[in-house]
Amino acid sequence: MVQINKMLIELAEKRKTTRKFTQEKPSLKKILDVLEIARHAPSGSNKQPWRFIVINDSKVKALIREASEKGEKKFYKTISKKRRLAYKAMGNTWQKPMLEKAPILVAVISDTKAPNYRPSVWLSIGYIILSIEAAGLSTVTYTPSDPDIVRKALEIPDFFQIETILPIGFSADPKRKKPRKSLNELVFKNQWNKLLAKQ
Amino acid sequence: MVQINKMLIELAEKRKTTRKFTQEKPSLKKILDVLEIARHAPSGSNKQPWRFIVINDSKVKALIREASEKGEKKFYKTISKKRRLAYKAMGNTWQKPMLEKAPILVAVISDTKAPNYRPSVWLSIGYIILSIEAAGLSTVTYTPSDPDIVRKALEIPDFFQIETILPIGFSADPKRKKPRKSLNELVFKNQWNKLLAKQ
Numbered sequence: 330m331v332q333i334n335k336m337l338i339e340l341a342e343k344r345k346t347t348r349k350f351t352q353e354k355p356s357l358k359k360i361l362d363v364l365e366i367a368r369h370a371p372s373g374s375n376k377q378p379w380r381f382i383v384i385n386d387s388k389v390k391a392l393i394r395e396a397s398e399k400g401e402k403k404f405y406k407t408i409s410k411k412r413r414l415a416y417k418a419m420g421n422t423w424q425k426p427m428l429e430k431a432p433i434l435v436a437v438i439s440d441t442k443a444p445n446y447r448p449s450v451w452l453s454i455g456y457i458i459l460s461i462e463a464a465g466l467s468t469v470t471y472t473p474s475d476p477d478i479v480r481k482a483l484e485i486p487d488f489f490q491i492e493t494i495l496p497i498g499f500s501a502d503p504k505r506k507k508p509r510k511s512l513n514e515l516v517f518k519n520q521w522n523k524l525l526a527k528q
Numbered sequence: 529m530v531q532i533n534k535m536l537i538e539l540a541e542k543r544k545t546t547r548k549f550t551q552e553k554p555s556l557k558k559i560l561d562v563l564e565i566a567r568h569a570p571s572g573s574n575k576q577p578w579r580f581i582v583i584n585d586s587k588v589k590a591l592i593r594e595a596s597e598k599g600e601k602k603f604y605k606t607i608s609k610k611r612r613l614a615y616k617a618m619g620n621t622w623q624k625p626m627l628e629k630a631p632i633l634v635a636v637i638s639d640t641k642a643p644n645y646r647p648s649v650w651l652s653i654g655y656i657i658l659s660i661e662a663a664g665l666s667t668v669t670y671t672p673s674d675p676d677i678v679r680k681a682l683e684i685p686d687f688f689q690i691e692t693i694l695p696i697g698f699s700a701d702p703k704r705k706k707p708r709k710s711l712n713e714l715v716f717k718n719q720w721n722k723l724l725a726k727q
Contacts, residue, residue, distance in 0.1 A: 334659065334663050336532055337539075338564055340536075346570050357724070365711060366540045368711055369537075370657075371657070371668075375706045377714075381715045382719070382720065383716070389718050419573065447647070451651050452653050452657065455569065455654020456540055459658065464533050507574045509567045510567065512567055516560065516563060516579075516582060517581045518581070521682055
């Protein structure tokens with residue numbers, strides 16, 4: 330018997346955030362195969378409040394980059410120099426070249442009329458992230474600082490909301506996966522702050 | 529080569545929401561193995577804003593049920609009779625016996641001081657849901673109508689937030705998985721409402 334649980338953990342462990350991609354274009358068929366998993370996710374009252382725009386047109390990518398960077402510039406003006414430098418050390422600035430350079434973007438959009446739409450859509454993004462890795466592709470969950478600017482640029486009605494833009498392609502990002510906390514620090518037993526590990 | 533992408537989709541497709549469980553208790557080791565996957569999820573600024581309380585004590589389960597139902601009763605008073613009947617048809621009432629009858633509960637808690645804490649934690653819940661299925665277990669993502677009542681009952685500090693309570697066990701729920709929309713209805717190409725399927 331194949332140990333699906335072991336394979337799943339290994340997949341999640343191997344997966345890392347990618348902001349640089351090779352020029353190779355994944356086919357639209359491959360992107361649809363990746364998104365197929367989202368259909369099967371649970372959602373509040375089974376409303377399936379997720380929509381996707383698959384973008385491979387350079388003009389639309391440039392538009393999304395421009396709209397996103399407009400929001401980022403506004404955001405970076407509101408934060409302290411210290412925080413800005415901390416972000417820079419992590420490789421984050423207001424500039425989002427990946428939105429133009431990734432071969433494919435997938436905009437994940439939520440229907441704000443559905444109950445619990447944000448949790449539902451983000452749970453499905455968890456599915457998609459693993460599915461992207463399983464397909465040998467890479468991504469980063471870019472959440473625009475001002476999603477409304479991007480929504481308007483894409484002429485999406487205002488009761489929908491941009492949750493993330495996923496730049497997708499084959500990784501050319503040399504960065505290593507950031508370290509993670511041990512489960513021993515994160516899991517309590519029967520009450521807050523009573524570590525399970527210490528039992 | 530094992531086709532991990534195919535196995536992953538099959539896992540998501542097979543997985544369904546479960547509100548009734550057998551009496552068999554999964555070991556705490558098995559629950560920790562299931563949660564292991566969450567550590568590897570991406571999160572805003574890598575803050576890993578998730579915490580977990582694994583609950584197998586009946587008194588704590590009863591406390592959580594009571595606190596949750598208090599919030600549900602309040603919520604059900606605010607909705608129309610029509611909506612209440614629609615919920616009932618889906619098997620939802622203010623009563624949450626699964627919180628007491630499931631052998632294990634896992635409370636998933638977010639650190640509200642972290643950037644983008646809700647999306648990050650719900651993405652990790654997507655990972656966990658698949659991991660529960662891969663381990664042969666079942667769950668439902670129960671989101672309390674008033675999570676603050678539950679947080680207070682568990683004496684959790686107020687800058688943390690209950691995102692979901694996962695009742696976990698072996699399924700004894702005969703309900704079938706609810707139907708899902710086809711990807712053809714959900715995926716657009718390069719612009720809003722321009723179906724990819726129609727290309």
